[in-house]
Amino acid sequence: xxxxxxxxxxxxxxxxxxxxxxxxxxxxxxxxxxxxxxxxxxxxxxxxxxxxxxxxxxxxxxxxxxxxxxxxxxxxxxxxxxxxxxxxxxxxxxxxxxxxx
Amino acid sequence: xxxxxxxxxxxxxxxxxxxxxxxxxxxxxxxxxxxxxxxxxxxxxxxxxxxxxxxxxxxxxxxxxxxxxxxxxxxxxxxxxxxxxxxxxxxxxxxxxxxxxxxxxxxxxxxxxxxxxxxxxxxxxxxxxxxxxxxxxxxxxxxxxxxxxxxxxxxxxxxxxxxxxxxxxxxxxxxxxxxxxxxxxxxxxxxxxxxxxxxxxxxxxxxxxxxxxxxxxxxxxxxxxxxxxxxxxxxxxxxxxxxxxxxxxxxxxxxxxxxxxxxxxxxxxxxxxxxxxxxxxxxxxxxxxxxxxxxxxxxxxxxxxxxxxxxxxxxxxxxxxxxxxxxxxxxxxxxxxxxxxxxxxxxxxxxxxxxxxxxxxxxxxxxxxxxxxxxxxxxxxxxxxxxxxxxxxxxxxxxxxxxxxxxxxxxxxxxxxxxxxxx
Numbered sequence: 001x002x003x004x005x006x007x008x009x010x011x012x013x014x015x016x017x018x019x020x021x022x023x024x025x026x027x028x029x030x031x032x033x034x035x036x037x038x039x040x041x042x043x044x045x046x047x048x049x050x051x052x053x054x055x056x057x058x059x060x061x062x063x064x065x066x067x068x069x070x071x072x073x074x075x076x077x078x079x080x081x082x083x084x085x086x087x088x089x090x091x092x093x094x095x096x097x098x099x100x101x
Numbered sequence: 102x103x104x105x106x107x108x109x110x111x112x113x114x115x116x117x118x119x120x121x122x123x124x125x126x127x128x129x130x131x132x133x134x135x136x137x138x139x140x141x142x143x144x145x146x147x148x149x150x151x152x153x154x155x156x157x158x159x160x161x162x163x164x165x166x167x168x169x170x171x172x173x174x175x176x177x178x179x180x181x182x183x184x185x186x187x188x189x190x191x192x193x194x195x196x197x198x199x200x201x202x203x204x205x206x207x208x209x210x211x212x213x214x215x216x217x218x219x220x221x222x223x224x225x226x227x228x229x230x231x232x233x234x235x236x237x238x239x240x241x242x243x244x245x246x247x248x249x250x251x252x253x254x255x256x257x258x259x260x261x262x263x264x265x266x267x268x269x270x271x272x273x274x275x276x277x278x279x280x281x282x283x284x285x286x287x288x289x290x291x292x293x294x295x296x297x298x299x300x301x302x303x304x305x306x307x308x309x310x311x312x313x314x315x316x317x318x319x320x321x322x323x324x325x326x327x328x329x330x331x332x333x334x335x336x337x338x339x340x341x342x343x344x345x346x347x348x349x350x351x352x353x354x355x356x357x358x359x360x361x362x363x364x365x366x367x368x369x370x371x372x373x374x375x376x377x378x379x380x381x382x383x384x385x386x387x388x389x390x391x392x393x394x395x396x397x398x399x400x401x402x403x404x405x406x407x408x409x410x411x412x413x414x415x416x417x418x419x420x421x422x423x424x425x426x427x428x429x430x431x432x433x434x435x436x437x438x439x440x441x442x443x444x445x446x447x448x449x450x451x452x453x454x455x456x457x458x459x460x461x462x463x464x465x466x467x468x469x470x471x472x473x474x475x476x477x478x479x480x481x482x483x484x485x486x487x488x489x490x491x492x493x494x495x496x497x498x499x500x501x502x503x504x505x506x507x508x509x510x511x512x513x514x515x516x517x518x519x520x521x522x523x524x
Contacts, residue, residue, distance in 0.1 A: 024152040028442040029457040031149065032435050036461055038517045039148075039524075046513030078495070078507050079461060079473050086459075086477025086491030 029091065030098035041099045050099040060100040067092040132157045132448040135217050135227040137207045137386060139163030139191060141170070142233030142418030142433030144522040149441035150231075151198045154448060160225050161194060162217065164206040168523075169260035171291060172430050173515050178257060178268050179301025180309075181468055187260055189523040207234075210390040212411040229444045232392060232399075232408075233418045233433065234384025235259070236290045239397070242380045243283075243356060250358035254375040257298075258290060270374045271305065277312035278373025281363055283353040284319045288398070289381050290419045290428045292325035293474070297464040298376070300333065303341040304467050316343045316372070318365065319351040325427070326464060326474055326494050333466040333504075353377070383420035390414070398422045403485045404456045405443040406436055415440045424485030426478055432460045434522055456480045460492075463511035471508035 037043050041050025051057065058066065069075035070084035071092060084092060134157050136147045147161040169187040176182040191202040205219035210230065217225045238256065240247040246254070257267040271280065280302055284295040299315045306313040323346075324330075334342045345351035355364040356377055363370045363377070382388060382397030392399045392408050399416040400409045403424060408414045417423075417440055418433030426432045435458040443453035458478045463471050476492035478485050495507060 023155050026153045026442045026445055026454065028438050028454055031438045031442075032457060032459040034521045035431050035434050035459065035518045036514050039521045042520075043513065043517050044520050045516035046509045047517050078503065078510060079475050082475045082492050083459065083461070083477055084491075086488040 025098070025101075027098050029087075030095045033095060033099075050096075060096055063096045063100070064093050067096065132444075133160075133226060133228045134158070134231065134444060135160045135162065135225050135229075136231040136233065137162050137210075137217065138233035138235060138384070138418070139165065139168050139202075140233060140235050140418065140433065141430035141518070141522050142235075142437050143231065144168070144189075144191075144194060145434040145437035146231045146233060146417065146441055147200045148194060148198050148522070149438050150444060151200060153441055153445035157445075157448070158201070159199075160201045160203060160227075161191065162203045162205060162207045162219060162225070163191065164204070164220075166190070166204055169264065170430065170515075170519065171258070171260045171294070172518075174257070174260040174264045175294065175298045175301045176465065176468075177260075177264055178271070178298060180268070180271075180305045181301065184265060187264075189519060191523070193524050207386050210386065210414070212390065212414060215413060228413065228448065230414045231437070231440055231444075232384075232387055232390070232414055232416045232420065233437070234386050234420050236381040236383065236419045236428075237385050237388075239380045239382055243353065243377070245356035245358065246377055246379050250356060251377070251379075253358040253361075254356065254377045256378055257376060258294075258378050258381075267374070267376055271302065274310065274313065274373045276310040278310070279313065279370075280306070280315045280374045280376065281370060281372035282315065282317045283356075283363060283375070283377045284317055284321065284324070285378050285380050286320040286352075288428060289378070291462075292427050292429075293330075293462065293464045295319075295378055296324055296326070296330045297466070299342050299344075300330065300338065300464075300466040303334075303338040307338065307341055313373075314341050314343065316345060316370075317351070318353050318363065318370075319344065319346050320353070322346045322348050326472055328497055329472045329495055330464075330466065332497060333470055333472070337467060337470070381419075383416070387416060387420045392416055393420075396422070403480045403483065405453050406440045407443070415444070424478070425476065425487050426458065426460055426485055427462070427474075427476075429460055429462050430522075431462055431518060432458070434518060435459050456485065458485075461514065463507060463514055465508055465511055466504075467508075469508050470504045471506075471511045472504070473507055473510075 036047050043049035070080045134150050136143045147159050168189045194200045195202045205221045208220050209218040255263045255267040257263040302315050350365045350367050353363050383393045383399050399421045401421045406415045417436040419428040446453040461475045463473045472495045474494045476487040
Protein backbone atom coordinates (compact mmCIF):
# COMPACT_ATOMS: atom_id res chain seq x y z
CA UNK A 1 0.00 0.00 0.00
CA UNK A 2 2.85 2.31 0.85
CA UNK A 3 4.34 1.68 -2.56
CA UNK A 4 1.07 2.72 -4.16
CA UNK A 5 1.10 6.06 -2.36
CA UNK A 6 4.66 6.76 -3.44
CA UNK A 7 3.78 5.88 -7.01
CA UNK A 8 1.07 8.53 -7.31
CA UNK A 9 3.10 11.72 -7.64
CA UNK A 10 5.67 10.03 -9.85
CA UNK A 11 3.12 8.83 -12.35
CA UNK A 12 1.09 12.02 -12.40
CA UNK A 13 4.32 13.87 -12.88
CA UNK A 14 5.06 11.75 -15.92
CA UNK A 15 1.59 12.26 -17.31
CA UNK A 16 1.66 16.02 -17.03
CA UNK A 17 5.28 17.06 -17.17
CA UNK A 18 6.84 14.73 -19.72
CA UNK A 19 6.37 17.31 -22.43
CA UNK A 20 8.72 17.10 -25.42
CA UNK A 21 11.15 19.98 -25.23
CA UNK A 22 9.85 21.71 -28.35
CA UNK A 23 7.36 21.16 -31.11
CA UNK A 24 8.56 19.04 -34.03
CA UNK A 25 8.11 20.87 -37.32
CA UNK A 26 4.88 19.87 -38.98
CA UNK A 27 6.06 17.99 -42.03
CA UNK A 28 3.39 15.49 -42.93
CA UNK A 29 5.06 14.55 -46.23
CA UNK A 30 8.34 13.60 -44.56
CA UNK A 31 6.74 11.93 -41.55
CA UNK A 32 4.91 9.51 -43.87
CA UNK A 33 8.32 7.82 -44.36
CA UNK A 34 8.73 6.96 -40.69
CA UNK A 35 6.16 4.15 -40.91
CA UNK A 36 8.94 2.06 -42.49
CA UNK A 37 12.02 3.95 -41.31
CA UNK A 38 11.01 4.72 -37.70
CA UNK A 39 10.16 7.97 -35.93
CA UNK A 40 12.87 10.51 -36.83
CA UNK A 41 14.36 7.84 -39.08
CA UNK A 42 15.43 5.61 -36.19
CA UNK A 43 14.72 2.27 -37.82
CA UNK A 44 14.72 -0.75 -35.50
CA UNK A 45 15.00 -3.55 -38.03
CA UNK A 46 15.96 -4.35 -41.60
CA UNK A 47 14.79 -1.00 -42.99
CA UNK A 48 17.61 1.52 -43.43
CA UNK A 49 17.59 4.27 -40.80
CA UNK A 50 18.33 7.94 -41.44
CA UNK A 51 19.55 8.77 -37.97
CA UNK A 52 23.06 10.09 -37.89
CA UNK A 53 24.04 7.76 -35.03
CA UNK A 54 23.67 4.59 -37.10
CA UNK A 55 26.93 2.90 -38.10
CA UNK A 56 25.96 2.85 -41.78
CA UNK A 57 24.33 6.29 -41.70
CA UNK A 58 24.41 8.06 -45.03
CA UNK A 59 25.20 11.73 -45.36
CA UNK A 60 22.66 14.30 -46.46
CA UNK A 61 24.17 14.40 -49.96
CA UNK A 62 24.38 10.60 -50.27
CA UNK A 63 20.73 10.21 -49.29
CA UNK A 64 19.61 12.85 -51.76
CA UNK A 65 21.50 11.16 -54.59
CA UNK A 66 20.15 7.75 -53.60
CA UNK A 67 16.53 8.95 -53.63
CA UNK A 68 16.97 10.76 -56.95
CA UNK A 69 18.46 7.58 -58.42
CA UNK A 70 15.54 5.51 -57.14
CA UNK A 71 13.21 8.07 -58.67
CA UNK A 72 14.90 8.06 -62.08
CA UNK A 73 15.33 4.30 -62.12
CA UNK A 74 19.14 4.60 -62.24
CA UNK A 75 19.26 2.48 -59.11
CA UNK A 76 17.22 -0.65 -58.47
CA UNK A 77 15.34 -1.34 -55.27
CA UNK A 78 12.68 -3.66 -53.94
CA UNK A 79 10.18 -0.92 -53.10
CA UNK A 80 11.89 2.49 -52.80
CA UNK A 81 11.92 2.92 -56.58
CA UNK A 82 8.13 2.67 -56.55
CA UNK A 83 7.82 5.13 -53.68
CA UNK A 84 10.41 7.71 -54.82
CA UNK A 85 8.48 8.16 -58.08
CA UNK A 86 5.67 9.75 -56.04
CA UNK A 87 7.78 12.85 -55.35
CA UNK A 88 9.58 15.59 -57.27
CA UNK A 89 13.34 15.90 -56.84
CA UNK A 90 12.77 19.04 -54.77
CA UNK A 91 10.36 17.17 -52.50
CA UNK A 92 12.84 14.32 -52.03
CA UNK A 93 15.56 16.82 -51.13
CA UNK A 94 13.26 18.49 -48.62
CA UNK A 95 12.43 15.13 -47.02
CA UNK A 96 16.15 14.39 -46.58
CA UNK A 97 16.74 17.84 -45.10
CA UNK A 98 13.94 17.21 -42.61
CA UNK A 99 15.45 13.97 -41.35
CA UNK A 100 18.99 15.36 -41.40
CA UNK A 101 18.03 18.59 -39.64
CA UNK B 102 14.09 1.30 -9.51
CA UNK B 103 10.42 1.49 -8.64
CA UNK B 104 8.07 -0.70 -10.56
CA UNK B 105 4.49 0.27 -11.21
CA UNK B 106 2.07 -2.58 -11.59
CA UNK B 107 -0.18 -2.39 -14.60
CA UNK B 108 -3.20 -2.10 -12.30
CA UNK B 109 -1.73 0.87 -10.47
CA UNK B 110 -0.80 2.46 -13.75
CA UNK B 111 -4.27 2.04 -15.28
CA UNK B 112 -5.88 3.42 -12.16
CA UNK B 113 -3.67 6.45 -12.31
CA UNK B 114 -4.15 7.26 -15.95
CA UNK B 115 -7.87 6.90 -15.29
CA UNK B 116 -7.56 9.47 -12.53
CA UNK B 117 -5.55 11.77 -14.77
CA UNK B 118 -8.24 11.47 -17.43
CA UNK B 119 -10.93 12.35 -14.94
CA UNK B 120 -8.97 15.43 -13.90
CA UNK B 121 -8.61 16.68 -17.44
CA UNK B 122 -12.30 16.00 -18.02
CA UNK B 123 -13.11 18.51 -15.31
CA UNK B 124 -10.73 21.08 -16.69
CA UNK B 125 -8.11 20.67 -13.96
CA UNK B 126 -5.17 19.88 -16.21
CA UNK B 127 -1.97 21.88 -16.06
CA UNK B 128 -2.74 24.25 -18.92
CA UNK B 129 -6.21 25.78 -18.84
CA UNK B 130 -6.08 27.05 -22.42
CA UNK B 131 -4.25 24.10 -23.97
CA UNK B 132 -5.93 22.60 -27.03
CA UNK B 133 -7.93 19.53 -26.09
CA UNK B 134 -7.64 16.62 -28.49
CA UNK B 135 -9.39 13.34 -27.80
CA UNK B 136 -8.52 10.21 -29.79
CA UNK B 137 -10.80 7.16 -29.81
CA UNK B 138 -9.07 3.88 -30.60
CA UNK B 139 -5.55 2.68 -29.82
CA UNK B 140 -4.71 0.82 -33.02
CA UNK B 141 -2.26 2.02 -35.70
CA UNK B 142 -4.43 5.06 -36.51
CA UNK B 143 -5.32 6.22 -33.01
CA UNK B 144 -1.94 5.58 -31.38
CA UNK B 145 -0.10 7.42 -34.17
CA UNK B 146 -2.57 10.31 -34.11
CA UNK B 147 -2.16 10.79 -30.35
CA UNK B 148 1.64 10.64 -30.61
CA UNK B 149 1.96 12.99 -33.56
CA UNK B 150 -0.50 15.56 -32.16
CA UNK B 151 1.83 15.78 -29.15
CA UNK B 152 4.90 15.99 -31.40
CA UNK B 153 3.42 18.83 -33.40
CA UNK B 154 1.69 20.52 -30.43
CA UNK B 155 3.56 19.73 -27.20
CA UNK B 156 1.19 21.91 -25.17
CA UNK B 157 -1.91 20.02 -26.34
CA UNK B 158 -3.88 18.02 -23.82
CA UNK B 159 -4.24 14.65 -25.57
CA UNK B 160 -6.54 11.92 -24.27
CA UNK B 161 -6.40 8.47 -25.90
CA UNK B 162 -9.44 6.29 -25.16
CA UNK B 163 -8.95 2.59 -25.78
CA UNK B 164 -10.94 -0.30 -24.30
CA UNK B 165 -8.12 -2.85 -24.43
CA UNK B 166 -5.25 -2.74 -21.92
CA UNK B 167 -3.01 -3.81 -24.79
CA UNK B 168 -3.44 -4.04 -28.55
CA UNK B 169 -2.71 -7.09 -30.70
CA UNK B 170 -1.77 -6.02 -34.21
CA UNK B 171 -3.47 -7.59 -37.20
CA UNK B 172 -0.26 -7.25 -39.25
CA UNK B 173 1.86 -10.33 -38.57
CA UNK B 174 -1.07 -12.14 -36.90
CA UNK B 175 -1.07 -14.51 -39.89
CA UNK B 176 2.45 -15.55 -38.87
CA UNK B 177 1.01 -16.67 -35.53
CA UNK B 178 -1.77 -18.57 -37.29
CA UNK B 179 0.89 -20.22 -39.48
CA UNK B 180 2.95 -21.18 -36.41
CA UNK B 181 5.96 -18.95 -37.17
CA UNK B 182 5.51 -16.61 -34.19
CA UNK B 183 3.83 -16.39 -30.79
CA UNK B 184 1.09 -13.97 -29.72
CA UNK B 185 3.57 -11.98 -27.62
CA UNK B 186 5.11 -10.62 -30.84
CA UNK B 187 1.81 -8.88 -31.67
CA UNK B 188 1.14 -7.29 -28.29
CA UNK B 189 1.61 -3.53 -27.88
CA UNK B 190 0.99 -1.42 -24.78
CA UNK B 191 0.45 2.27 -24.15
CA UNK B 192 3.21 2.89 -21.60
CA UNK B 193 5.50 4.87 -23.92
CA UNK B 194 2.63 7.02 -25.22
CA UNK B 195 1.68 7.82 -21.60
CA UNK B 196 5.13 8.19 -20.09
CA UNK B 197 7.26 9.63 -22.88
CA UNK B 198 4.66 11.55 -24.84
CA UNK B 199 2.49 12.68 -21.92
CA UNK B 200 -0.70 11.31 -23.42
CA UNK B 201 -3.52 10.60 -20.98
CA UNK B 202 -4.40 6.99 -21.76
CA UNK B 203 -7.92 6.08 -20.66
CA UNK B 204 -8.48 2.34 -20.51
CA UNK B 205 -12.22 2.37 -21.17
CA UNK B 206 -14.71 2.01 -23.99
CA UNK B 207 -16.00 5.15 -25.72
CA UNK B 208 -19.77 4.69 -25.79
CA UNK B 209 -21.15 8.05 -26.94
CA UNK B 210 -19.99 11.12 -28.85
CA UNK B 211 -22.00 14.34 -28.71
CA UNK B 212 -20.90 16.47 -31.69
CA UNK B 213 -22.91 19.44 -30.38
CA UNK B 214 -21.50 19.73 -26.87
CA UNK B 215 -18.21 18.26 -28.20
CA UNK B 216 -17.92 15.57 -25.58
CA UNK B 217 -17.09 11.87 -25.45
CA UNK B 218 -18.56 9.61 -22.78
CA UNK B 219 -16.90 6.36 -21.74
CA UNK B 220 -18.55 3.27 -20.26
CA UNK B 221 -17.18 4.12 -16.81
CA UNK B 222 -19.22 7.34 -16.93
CA UNK B 223 -16.49 9.95 -17.35
CA UNK B 224 -17.13 12.64 -19.95
CA UNK B 225 -14.25 14.17 -21.92
CA UNK B 226 -14.56 17.51 -23.67
CA UNK B 227 -12.66 18.13 -26.90
CA UNK B 228 -11.74 20.87 -29.34
CA UNK B 229 -10.88 18.25 -31.97
CA UNK B 230 -11.79 14.57 -31.92
CA UNK B 231 -10.03 11.80 -33.84
CA UNK B 232 -12.13 8.66 -34.35
CA UNK B 233 -10.10 5.58 -35.28
CA UNK B 234 -12.24 2.61 -34.22
CA UNK B 235 -11.29 0.20 -37.00
CA UNK B 236 -13.98 -2.13 -38.29
CA UNK B 237 -16.83 -4.03 -36.74
CA UNK B 238 -18.53 -7.05 -38.24
CA UNK B 239 -21.93 -7.08 -39.87
CA UNK B 240 -23.16 -10.01 -37.82
CA UNK B 241 -25.86 -11.89 -39.69
CA UNK B 242 -25.12 -10.28 -43.09
CA UNK B 243 -23.75 -13.68 -44.03
CA UNK B 244 -26.64 -15.96 -43.06
CA UNK B 245 -25.86 -17.92 -39.89
CA UNK B 246 -22.66 -16.07 -39.02
CA UNK B 247 -23.10 -14.13 -35.79
CA UNK B 248 -20.84 -13.53 -32.82
CA UNK B 249 -21.73 -16.92 -31.28
CA UNK B 250 -20.82 -18.64 -34.55
CA UNK B 251 -17.41 -16.93 -34.50
CA UNK B 252 -16.58 -18.84 -31.31
CA UNK B 253 -16.81 -22.05 -33.38
CA UNK B 254 -15.71 -20.76 -36.79
CA UNK B 255 -13.26 -17.99 -35.99
CA UNK B 256 -12.90 -14.90 -38.16
CA UNK B 257 -9.52 -14.03 -36.62
CA UNK B 258 -9.93 -10.66 -38.37
CA UNK B 259 -9.28 -8.78 -35.14
CA UNK B 260 -6.12 -10.12 -33.59
CA UNK B 261 -6.35 -11.56 -30.08
CA UNK B 262 -8.29 -14.57 -28.74
CA UNK B 263 -9.66 -15.23 -32.24
CA UNK B 264 -6.11 -15.60 -33.58
CA UNK B 265 -5.33 -18.12 -30.84
CA UNK B 266 -8.54 -20.04 -31.52
CA UNK B 267 -7.82 -20.44 -35.23
CA UNK B 268 -4.24 -21.52 -34.51
CA UNK B 269 -5.46 -24.12 -31.98
CA UNK B 270 -7.97 -25.51 -34.46
CA UNK B 271 -5.23 -25.91 -37.07
CA UNK B 272 -3.00 -27.68 -34.57
CA UNK B 273 -5.83 -30.02 -33.50
CA UNK B 274 -6.85 -30.82 -37.08
CA UNK B 275 -5.87 -34.30 -38.34
CA UNK B 276 -3.46 -34.72 -41.24
CA UNK B 277 -5.77 -34.81 -44.26
CA UNK B 278 -8.24 -32.25 -42.90
CA UNK B 279 -9.39 -29.45 -45.17
CA UNK B 280 -9.19 -25.80 -44.11
CA UNK B 281 -11.66 -23.40 -45.71
CA UNK B 282 -11.35 -19.63 -45.70
CA UNK B 283 -14.41 -17.60 -46.65
CA UNK B 284 -13.15 -14.28 -48.08
CA UNK B 285 -15.54 -11.30 -48.21
CA UNK B 286 -16.42 -8.89 -51.02
CA UNK B 287 -14.75 -5.46 -51.08
CA UNK B 288 -14.32 -3.25 -49.14
CA UNK B 289 -12.78 -4.91 -46.10
CA UNK B 290 -9.82 -4.57 -43.75
CA UNK B 291 -6.47 -5.68 -45.23
CA UNK B 292 -7.30 -6.68 -48.84
CA UNK B 293 -4.33 -9.11 -49.25
CA UNK B 294 -4.86 -10.57 -45.75
CA UNK B 295 -6.95 -13.65 -46.59
CA UNK B 296 -4.40 -14.72 -49.21
CA UNK B 297 -1.39 -14.21 -46.98
CA UNK B 298 -3.26 -16.26 -44.40
CA UNK B 299 -3.93 -19.07 -46.89
CA UNK B 300 -0.23 -19.02 -47.81
CA UNK B 301 1.06 -19.27 -44.25
CA UNK B 302 -1.50 -21.95 -43.33
CA UNK B 303 -0.34 -23.88 -46.44
CA UNK B 304 3.25 -23.44 -45.28
CA UNK B 305 2.30 -25.01 -41.94
CA UNK B 306 0.36 -27.85 -43.59
CA UNK B 307 3.13 -28.64 -46.07
CA UNK B 308 5.57 -29.14 -43.22
CA UNK B 309 3.25 -30.70 -40.65
CA UNK B 310 0.10 -32.09 -42.26
CA UNK B 311 1.02 -32.83 -45.87
CA UNK B 312 -2.26 -34.60 -46.68
CA UNK B 313 -4.21 -31.42 -45.83
CA UNK B 314 -5.04 -28.41 -47.98
CA UNK B 315 -6.54 -24.90 -47.88
CA UNK B 316 -9.51 -23.91 -50.02
CA UNK B 317 -10.36 -20.21 -50.34
CA UNK B 318 -14.03 -19.66 -51.09
CA UNK B 319 -14.11 -16.12 -52.43
CA UNK B 320 -16.88 -13.58 -52.95
CA UNK B 321 -14.65 -11.88 -55.55
CA UNK B 322 -13.07 -12.73 -58.90
CA UNK B 323 -9.87 -10.77 -58.28
CA UNK B 324 -7.88 -9.76 -55.20
CA UNK B 325 -4.95 -7.66 -54.05
CA UNK B 326 -1.56 -8.78 -55.47
CA UNK B 327 -3.36 -11.78 -57.00
CA UNK B 328 -0.83 -12.42 -59.79
CA UNK B 329 2.01 -12.48 -57.27
CA UNK B 330 0.15 -14.74 -54.88
CA UNK B 331 -0.70 -17.17 -57.66
CA UNK B 332 2.92 -17.18 -58.85
CA UNK B 333 4.11 -18.05 -55.35
CA UNK B 334 1.42 -20.65 -54.81
CA UNK B 335 2.36 -22.40 -58.04
CA UNK B 336 5.98 -22.51 -56.90
CA UNK B 337 5.42 -23.60 -53.32
CA UNK B 338 1.90 -24.80 -52.68
CA UNK B 339 0.68 -26.46 -55.85
CA UNK B 340 -1.33 -29.13 -54.03
CA UNK B 341 -1.99 -27.14 -50.91
CA UNK B 342 -4.02 -24.08 -51.99
CA UNK B 343 -7.13 -23.96 -54.10
CA UNK B 344 -8.78 -20.60 -54.84
CA UNK B 345 -12.43 -20.64 -55.88
CA UNK B 346 -13.56 -17.27 -57.29
CA UNK B 347 -17.14 -15.97 -57.20
CA UNK B 348 -17.52 -16.82 -60.90
CA UNK B 349 -16.98 -20.49 -60.00
CA UNK B 350 -19.49 -20.34 -57.16
CA UNK B 351 -16.94 -19.48 -54.48
CA UNK B 352 -19.22 -17.04 -52.67
CA UNK B 353 -20.32 -18.45 -49.31
CA UNK B 354 -24.00 -17.64 -48.81
CA UNK B 355 -24.83 -19.50 -45.62
CA UNK B 356 -23.02 -20.78 -42.56
CA UNK B 357 -24.11 -23.31 -39.95
CA UNK B 358 -21.49 -23.17 -37.23
CA UNK B 359 -23.01 -25.94 -35.07
CA UNK B 360 -23.24 -28.31 -38.03
CA UNK B 361 -19.80 -27.13 -39.18
CA UNK B 362 -20.97 -26.37 -42.71
CA UNK B 363 -20.41 -23.64 -45.30
CA UNK B 364 -22.78 -23.28 -48.25
CA UNK B 365 -22.45 -21.68 -51.65
CA UNK B 366 -25.30 -21.44 -54.17
CA UNK B 367 -24.70 -24.98 -55.34
CA UNK B 368 -22.65 -26.82 -52.76
CA UNK B 369 -22.39 -27.58 -49.06
CA UNK B 370 -18.99 -28.17 -47.44
CA UNK B 371 -17.96 -29.54 -44.06
CA UNK B 372 -14.29 -28.58 -43.62
CA UNK B 373 -12.18 -29.63 -40.63
CA UNK B 374 -11.47 -25.94 -39.94
CA UNK B 375 -13.56 -23.02 -41.18
CA UNK B 376 -12.22 -19.46 -41.07
CA UNK B 377 -15.05 -17.08 -41.96
CA UNK B 378 -14.05 -13.49 -42.66
CA UNK B 379 -17.37 -11.65 -42.51
CA UNK B 380 -18.50 -8.41 -44.18
CA UNK B 381 -17.48 -5.29 -42.25
CA UNK B 382 -18.50 -1.73 -41.41
CA UNK B 383 -16.85 1.17 -39.61
CA UNK B 384 -16.52 0.57 -35.86
CA UNK B 385 -19.71 0.80 -33.76
CA UNK B 386 -18.97 4.22 -32.24
CA UNK B 387 -18.71 5.74 -35.74
CA UNK B 388 -22.07 4.28 -36.74
CA UNK B 389 -23.72 5.33 -33.46
CA UNK B 390 -22.51 8.91 -33.95
CA UNK B 391 -23.83 9.15 -37.49
CA UNK B 392 -20.35 9.43 -38.98
CA UNK B 393 -20.99 6.71 -41.60
CA UNK B 394 -23.13 6.89 -44.71
CA UNK B 395 -25.21 4.12 -46.29
CA UNK B 396 -22.05 2.21 -47.24
CA UNK B 397 -21.29 1.64 -43.56
CA UNK B 398 -18.05 3.64 -43.79
CA UNK B 399 -17.30 7.28 -43.04
CA UNK B 400 -17.02 10.00 -45.69
CA UNK B 401 -14.24 12.51 -44.95
CA UNK B 402 -12.70 15.64 -46.39
CA UNK B 403 -9.79 14.21 -48.42
CA UNK B 404 -7.42 17.00 -47.37
CA UNK B 405 -7.89 16.77 -43.62
CA UNK B 406 -9.93 13.61 -42.88
CA UNK B 407 -12.49 15.80 -41.09
CA UNK B 408 -15.89 14.12 -41.27
CA UNK B 409 -18.16 15.61 -43.92
CA UNK B 410 -21.07 14.87 -41.57
CA UNK B 411 -19.79 16.31 -38.24
CA UNK B 412 -17.46 19.27 -37.77
CA UNK B 413 -14.31 18.93 -35.63
CA UNK B 414 -14.44 15.12 -35.80
CA UNK B 415 -11.77 13.40 -37.89
CA UNK B 416 -12.17 9.78 -38.97
CA UNK B 417 -9.12 7.74 -39.99
CA UNK B 418 -8.09 4.17 -40.67
CA UNK B 419 -10.30 1.27 -41.72
CA UNK B 420 -13.45 3.18 -40.67
CA UNK B 421 -13.08 5.99 -43.23
CA UNK B 422 -13.37 6.12 -47.00
CA UNK B 423 -9.97 7.32 -48.14
CA UNK B 424 -10.30 7.11 -51.92
CA UNK B 425 -7.63 4.83 -53.35
CA UNK B 426 -5.89 4.19 -50.01
CA UNK B 427 -6.49 0.59 -48.90
CA UNK B 428 -7.71 -0.29 -45.43
CA UNK B 429 -4.37 -1.12 -43.81
CA UNK B 430 -2.39 -0.35 -40.69
CA UNK B 431 0.10 1.70 -42.69
CA UNK B 432 -2.69 3.72 -44.31
CA UNK B 433 -4.20 4.39 -40.87
CA UNK B 434 -0.85 5.47 -39.46
CA UNK B 435 -0.08 7.72 -42.43
CA UNK B 436 -3.57 9.24 -42.30
CA UNK B 437 -3.05 9.86 -38.57
CA UNK B 438 -0.08 12.11 -39.37
CA UNK B 439 -2.12 14.04 -41.94
CA UNK B 440 -4.79 14.58 -39.28
CA UNK B 441 -2.27 15.52 -36.58
CA UNK B 442 -0.74 18.09 -38.94
CA UNK B 443 -4.16 19.44 -39.92
CA UNK B 444 -5.34 19.71 -36.31
CA UNK B 445 -2.13 21.42 -35.22
CA UNK B 446 -2.40 23.90 -38.09
CA UNK B 447 -6.07 24.60 -37.37
CA UNK B 448 -5.47 25.09 -33.65
CA UNK B 449 -2.68 27.55 -34.45
CA UNK B 450 -4.86 29.39 -36.95
CA UNK B 451 -2.92 28.16 -39.99
CA UNK B 452 -4.07 26.42 -43.14
CA UNK B 453 -3.36 22.66 -43.16
CA UNK B 454 -0.56 21.56 -45.51
CA UNK B 455 -1.40 19.62 -48.67
CA UNK B 456 -2.44 16.04 -47.97
CA UNK B 457 0.45 13.61 -48.53
CA UNK B 458 0.42 9.97 -47.49
CA UNK B 459 1.97 6.59 -48.18
CA UNK B 460 0.85 3.01 -47.93
CA UNK B 461 3.32 0.13 -47.93
CA UNK B 462 2.11 -3.38 -47.15
CA UNK B 463 4.04 -6.61 -47.16
CA UNK B 464 2.54 -10.06 -47.44
CA UNK B 465 4.45 -13.21 -46.57
CA UNK B 466 3.88 -16.34 -48.61
CA UNK B 467 6.48 -18.18 -46.56
CA UNK B 468 8.98 -17.08 -43.89
CA UNK B 469 11.51 -16.31 -46.65
CA UNK B 470 9.12 -15.20 -49.41
CA UNK B 471 7.67 -11.68 -49.27
CA UNK B 472 5.79 -9.44 -51.71
CA UNK B 473 4.68 -5.84 -51.35
CA UNK B 474 2.28 -3.22 -52.56
CA UNK B 475 2.89 0.48 -52.21
CA UNK B 476 1.22 3.77 -53.03
CA UNK B 477 1.97 7.47 -52.66
CA UNK B 478 -1.15 9.56 -52.30
CA UNK B 479 -2.29 13.13 -52.79
CA UNK B 480 -5.62 14.82 -53.41
CA UNK B 481 -6.39 14.89 -57.13
CA UNK B 482 -9.68 16.26 -58.48
CA UNK B 483 -11.05 16.31 -54.95
CA UNK B 484 -10.26 12.67 -54.24
CA UNK B 485 -7.41 10.81 -52.59
CA UNK B 486 -5.56 9.07 -55.42
CA UNK B 487 -2.25 7.35 -56.04
CA UNK B 488 0.27 9.61 -57.77
CA UNK B 489 0.63 8.52 -61.37
CA UNK B 490 3.78 6.50 -62.02
CA UNK B 491 4.35 5.79 -58.34
CA UNK B 492 3.52 2.73 -56.26
CA UNK B 493 2.35 -0.65 -57.45
CA UNK B 494 3.28 -4.21 -56.59
CA UNK B 495 6.52 -6.20 -56.54
CA UNK B 496 7.70 -7.43 -59.96
CA UNK B 497 6.40 -10.73 -61.30
CA UNK B 498 8.90 -13.50 -61.90
CA UNK B 499 11.52 -12.09 -59.54
CA UNK B 500 14.35 -14.29 -58.34
CA UNK B 501 14.34 -16.00 -54.96
CA UNK B 502 16.79 -13.44 -53.54
CA UNK B 503 14.34 -10.62 -54.27
CA UNK B 504 11.46 -12.40 -52.49
CA UNK B 505 13.76 -13.24 -49.59
CA UNK B 506 14.84 -9.61 -49.29
CA UNK B 507 11.24 -8.46 -49.21
CA UNK B 508 10.48 -11.03 -46.49
CA UNK B 509 13.32 -9.52 -44.43
CA UNK B 510 11.99 -6.03 -45.11
CA UNK B 511 8.55 -7.19 -43.97
CA UNK B 512 10.03 -7.86 -40.55
CA UNK B 513 11.82 -4.51 -40.57
CA UNK B 514 8.60 -2.81 -41.65
CA UNK B 515 6.75 -4.37 -38.72
CA UNK B 516 9.37 -3.32 -36.18
CA UNK B 517 9.43 0.25 -37.50
CA UNK B 518 5.72 0.86 -37.84
CA UNK B 519 5.03 -0.50 -34.36
CA UNK B 520 7.73 1.78 -32.98
CA UNK B 521 6.35 4.73 -34.94
CA UNK B 522 2.83 4.10 -33.65
CA UNK B 523 3.28 2.97 -30.03
CA UNK B 524 6.93 3.57 -29.20
